[in-house]
Amino acid sequence: MKKYKIAVIPGDGVGVEVINEGLKILNTIKEIHGGIDFEFKTFPWSCEYYLKTGKMMPKDGIKILSDFEAIYLGAVGFPGVPDHISLWGLLLPIRKEFDQYVNLRPVKLLKGIKGPLRTEKIDFVVVRENVEGEYSGTGGRLYQGTENEVAIQTAVFTRKGTERVMRYAFELAMKRNKNLISTTKSNALNYGMVFWDDIFNNLKNDYPEVETRTMHVDALSGYFLLHPENIDVVVASNLFGDILTDLGSAMQGSIGIAPGANINPEKKYPSMFEPVHGSAPDVAGKGIANPIGAIWTASMMLDHLGETDSAKLIMKALEKVTEEGIYLTKDVGGNSKTHEVGDAVNNKIKELA
Amino acid sequence: MKKYKIAVIPGDGVGVEVINEGLKILNTIKEIHGGIDFEFKTFPWSCEYYLKTGKMMPKDGIKILSDFEAIYLGAVGFPGVPDHISLWGLLLPIRKEFDQYVNLRPVKLLKGIKGPLRTEKIDFVVVRENVEGEYSGTGGRLYQGTENEVAIQTAVFTRKGTERVMRYAFELAMKRNKNLISTTKSNALNYGMVFWDDIFNNLKNDYPEVETRTMHVDALSGYFLLHPENIDVVVASNLFGDILTDLGSAMQGSIGIAPGANINPEKKYPSMFEPVHGSAPDVAGKGIANPIGAIWTASMMLDHLGETDSAKLIMKALEKVTEEGIYLTKDVGGNSKTHEVGDAVNNKIKELA
Ligand SMILES: CC(C)[C@H](C(=O)O)[C@@H](O)C(=O)O
Ligand SMILES: CC(C)[C@H](C(=O)O)[C@@H](O)C(=O)O
Numbered sequence: 001m002k003k004y005k006i007a008v009i010p011g012d013g014v015g016v017e018v019i020n021e022g023l024k025i026l027n028t029i030k031e032i033h034g035g036i037d038f039e040f041k042t043f044p045w046s047c048e049y050y051l052k053t054g055k056m057m058p059k060d061g062i063k064i065l066s067d068f069e070a071i072y073l074g075a076v077g078f079p080g081v082p083d084h085i086s087l088w089g090l091l092l093p094i095r096k097e098f099d100q101y102v103n104l105r106p107v108k109l110l111k112g113i114k115g116p117l118r119t120e121k122i123d124f125v126v127v128r129e130n131v132e133g134e135y136s137g138t139g140g141r142l143y144q145g146t147e148n149e150v151a152i153q154t155a156v157f158t159r160k161g162t163e164r165v166m167r168y169a170f171e172l173a174m175k176r177n178k179n180l181i182s183t184t185k186s187n188a189l190n191y192g193m194v195f196w197d198d199i200f201n202n203l204k205n206d207y208p209e210v211e212t213r214t215m216h217v218d219a220l221s222g223y224f225l226l227h228p229e230n231i232d233v234v235v236a237s238n239l240f241g242d243i244l245t246d247l248g249s250a251m252q253g254s255i256g257i258a259p260g261a262n263i264n265p266e267k268k269y270p271s272m273f274e275p276v277h278g279s280a281p282d283v284a285g286k287g288i289a290n291p292i293g294a295i296w297t298a299s300m301m302l303d304h305l306g307e308t309d310s311a312k313l314i315m316k317a318l319e320k321v322t323e324e325g326i327y328l329t330k331d332v333g334g335n336s337k338t339h340e341v342g343d344a345v346n347n348k349i350k351e352l353a
Numbered sequence: 354m355k356k357y358k359i360a361v362i363p364g365d366g367v368g369v370e371v372i373n374e375g376l377k378i379l380n381t382i383k384e385i386h387g388g389i390d391f392e393f394k395t396f397p398w399s400c401e402y403y404l405k406t407g408k409m410m411p412k413d414g415i416k417i418l419s420d421f422e423a424i425y426l427g428a429v430g431f432p433g434v435p436d437h438i439s440l441w442g443l444l445l446p447i448r449k450e451f452d453q454y455v456n457l458r459p460v461k462l463l464k465g466i467k468g469p470l471r472t473e474k475i476d477f478v479v480v481r482e483n484v485e486g487e488y489s490g491t492g493g494r495l496y497q498g499t500e501n502e503v504a505i506q507t508a509v510f511t512r513k514g515t516e517r518v519m520r521y522a523f524e525l526a527m528k529r530n531k532n533l534i535s536t537t538k539s540n541a542l543n544y545g546m547v548f549w550d551d552i553f554n555n556l557k558n559d560y561p562e563v564e565t566r567t568m569h570v571d572a573l574s575g576y577f578l579l580h581p582e583n584i585d586v587v588v589a590s591n592l593f594g595d596i597l598t599d600l601g602s603a604m605q606g607s608i609g610i611a612p613g614a615n616i617n618p619e620k621k622y623p624s625m626f627e628p629v630h631g632s633a634p635d636v637a638g639k640g641i642a643n644p645i646g647a648i649w650t651a652s653m654m655l656d657h658l659g660e661t662d663s664a665k666l667i668m669k670a671l672e673k674v675t676e677e678g679i680y681l682t683k684d685v686g687g688n689s690k691t692h693e694v695g696d697a698v699n700n701k702i703k704e705l706a
Contacts, residue, residue, distance in 0.1 A: 077540075082539075082547075083539060083540030083569075084539055084540055084541075084543045084547055086540075087540045087541070088543060092541070116470050116471060116472065116578040116579055117469050117470060117471070117578070118469060118470070118471055119469070134541070134542065135541050135542075137543055138505075139507075139542075139543065139544030139545060140544055141544060141548060146512075147512055147513065148511075148512065148513075149511070149512040149548070150509060150510070150511050150512070151509075151510045151511075151544050151545050151547075151548035151549075152491075152507050152508065152509050152510070152544060152545065153507070153508045153510075153542050153543075153544045153545030153546070154492075154505050154506070154507040154508075155505065155506045155507075155508075156503060156504075156505050157503070157504045157505070157506075158501075158502070158503050158504075159499075159500055159501065159502040159503070160500065160501075185592070185595075186435075186436060186437050187430075187436030187437055187439075187440050188437075188440070188445070188487070188488050188591075188592070188595070189487065189488075189492075189506050189592075190437045190441060190490055190492065190506075191492030191493055191494060191504050191505060191506045192492060192504050192505065192506030193506070194437055194504075195494060195502070195504035196504075216436075217596055218595045218596045218598070218599035218600075219599055219608075219631075221574065221596050221599050221600040221603070222599045222600055222602055222603030222608055223603075224603075225469040225470070225578070225600070225603040225604065226469055226603050226607075238541075239538070239541070239542075242538075242541070242571045243570055243571045243574050243596060244574075245571070246571035246572055246574050246575045247571075247574040247575055247578070247600070249575055250574070250575030250576070250577075250578040250579050251578065254579075255572075255575055278572075
């Protein structure tokens with residue numbers, strides 16, 4: 001019996017609601033499989049926790065989490081707690097401290113889902129740098145509050161940090177259609193992105209089989225809409241990857257669908273699995289949040305843990321449910337409740353197993 | 354007889370081809386109007402010029418241009434001349450030296466054009482900060498070429514620079530549907546964008562009639578696809594505006610359609626009018642570039658010069674031509690040549706005048 005220790009941080013708003021569905025499915029997987037077990041431990045760390053304790057997580061939060069093999073996170077954020085507090089107190093430190101330098105975000109239109117684009121040929125992956133770059137948190141404000149105030153925000157790129165995420169993307173491209181786009185903006189960001197291009201141009205000699213392109217982030221955003229069928233793997237800096245993957249999630253019909261994994265490829269530290277969407281305060285509490293992103297994310301977690309067959313089973317069931325189109329939440333044109341969609345996927349898994 | 358002095362910089366690639374069509378139309382406007390004249394002076398400044406002279410423009414280029422009321426520019430960029438050279442040698446200095454701090458980019462789906470989105474309700478404007486922020490050109494590289502190399506890129510935001518572009522956006526919103534979205538990323542860019550939000554939150558008290566929202570650039574990118582009908586005016590930093598407007602141009606069916614104006618609202622310096630698209634080396638020389646962006650841009654130039662009726666006439670003719678759908682270039686599903694589309698608009702102007 002293989003046992004996986006998983007830390008569960010439902011977080012705020014719809015995070016709590018969708019993680020419930022993900023857990024339901026993981027428990028079913030466990031039953032069906034017979035040879036694996038999950039030890040879930042739930043942590044209430046969130047904005048609510050912050051409002052009570054003044055902290056997003058306890059001081060030794062990172063240490064506590066380091067005991068687990070994976071972290072399954074819903075979403076963090078709450079009106080009244082400024083984002084730059086809630087996120088720098090929980091999400092971003094976890095990504096950084098556990099060196100989860102790859103943020104993997106598949107962009108794929110599921111069968112039966114009607115996206116905003118006319119085309120349906122959407123199936124690519126964005127590999128986002130996840131611990132440095134524009135998210136270095138470096139900067140300051142001078143003459144604060146006066147009319148002469150100046151604020152600076154500094155992006156820091158390291159060769160090591162850039163190379164390793166690009167290598168990951170090249171390896172992934174080798175396993176897919178051997179086509180990789182590097183996202184740049186070297187025409188304007190004359191140090192950071194020129195550096196990024198230099199590294200990419202060097203590295204590509206190590207992967208002669210991979211066809212590469214370098215595209216400016218602005219042009220690439222447009223390309224996402226006009227030629228998604230020509231995209232296989234995209235590698236991007238932290239900020240560019242952030243923007244491109246939200247764009248990608250919208251292309252999938254709803255941000256509630258898109259999954260995400262924050263990975264430490266060496267498995268030296270736990271990786272964290274969180275859907276792309278946020279806590280969605282406007283939707284929270286109504287039981288209508290889309291659990292697909294969280295369920296898909298659970299599948300990515302199993303894949304990372306090495307449980308590939310179970311991961312595939314979830315995806316097969318998920319896409320059968322969307323294809324049938326009976327159980328869909330409001331954001332994708334249906335009127336099912338969150339738990340109804342979760343149940344439908346759950347039943348489908350049992351059916352297919 | 355009112356006379357406008359206009360500096361023409363066709364630039365590289367398709368820039369040259371589309372500017373030709375714009376000039377054709379401006380000449381027709383002059384004839385029809387009877388009371389205005391244009392004094393065009395063409396400058397060959399471009400990457401080709403750089404390859405000959407080692408400079409994108411002469412040393413006193415800015416001084417030369419300061420004699421004009423407007424600059425009409427095609428596109429700059431050429432394989433073999435790194436973008437960060439071609440642009441920092443021409444386009445960006447013009448924007449900065451002439452304090453063209455507003456980059457105005459309408460995003461509107463023209464009648465008869467089939468965009469990549471299912472929806473056709475696309476009609477908004479992006480006001481992009483155009484001289485500072487992420488494009489400050491500040492940064493450096495340490496331990497260059499070694500495995501310890503670090504590159505930094507610093508965005509610099511000033512209160513004055515941020516306030517004035519936001520005010521412009523508020524004023525524009527007042528003239529439109531009184532709805533303004535501020536683009537942020539304060540959850541990650543913990544100095545620059547927190548500052549941006551502070552200023553926006555202050556300023557909105559001065560415009561109580563304008564309904565405002567603050568959205569993270571990632572979420573907003575998705576919103577562009579899912580709810581463009583709910584967007585009226587967007588204000589964004591230099592980089593975010595760059596990305597959002599290329600996205601917007603794709604939503605218009607082709608990047609060849611989108612117009613742009615780099616404006617010094619006080620008219621202390623010349624403003625520059627350039628379509629959003631680049632020099633498109635892959636398309637250049639074939640006579641198939643889409644001139645709509647350049648023609649629409651010419652209309653924006655006339656509007657800026659105070660020739661509102663003529664500006665409107667161009668737009669009316671342009672949209673009639675796209676609606677009829679006979680003369681369209683390849684990028685928007687037709688097979689007309691660049692000059693055929695230009696001629697069609699030209700004839701339509703004469704017809705409508
Ligand atoms: C919440 C925010 C800090 C985060 C990010 O920008 O990384 C989110 O948008 C994401 O993409 O996971
Ligand atoms: C060419 C490039 C420097 C420029 C920019 O990023 O501003 C272009 O993309 C634009 O949008 O005008």
